[in-house]
Amino acid sequence: MGNSEARAAKWATFLASRNEFPARERFLAAFKSGRITRTCECGCNSFDIEVPEESGVPLLARPGNYGAVFELMFATVEPTGSIEFTIFVGKSGHLASVDVSHCANALPVPDEFVIIEPPYHARVSEALGV
Template identity: 55%
Template sequence: MSNTLARASKWIHFLASRAEFPAGERLLAAFHAGKVTWLCDCGCNSFDIEIPEGAVAPLAQPGARGGSIFELEFQTTEEQRTLEFIVFVGTNGHLTGIEVDYCANSYPVPDEPILVEPPYHVRASAALAI
């Protein structure tokens, strides 16, 4: 399935609802305040977003280096494949994008991957604001 704003919204809501992500409400607020500026068309479901300065509280401590602040990875029921999420912020601490990959971006993300719980990898940066 092609990457769309609806898919981006689906993944944001999924991440925000996960107990492993400690700033779900901030993530949702950032997504709703921002504008998606790029939807990858390679088969992954990654996207970039711009958040207006001052519109919402940042996801990470401003002044931090920026980059990846959260990772969540699952195995799926399809032949031991994986689905990976990485949340990125800019140096101002605001959300800049989400990477959604299937098998380390070796295959397109299926329409409805069946995840095996619990996730096998979770990493939250100390810079993540909660």
């Protein structure tokens, strides 16, 4: 399965289920209100999303604090490697993109794999205001 809007929805649901991410509800609301504007075709599963200002969805981060606001990384088996997630916001504070890569984007994201719990890295930006 290549990168697609369906794959983006799968990753959004996965990220919103993770206790390591304190802005789960805001993230999922932004994803559901947004429109995917690009899915990367390089083999990663990254995507860009636009959340309309008039959506009424709470901001994911404080305005002006654009960039990466959350990172989550797991070791994987079958195949062996890692899967990495990074959530980005735009200057407005709304969700802007999600990067999903395998082995630091050295390999395409496999259709199926098994993650090893717990994640070996989780970082929450202060910009989330949580």
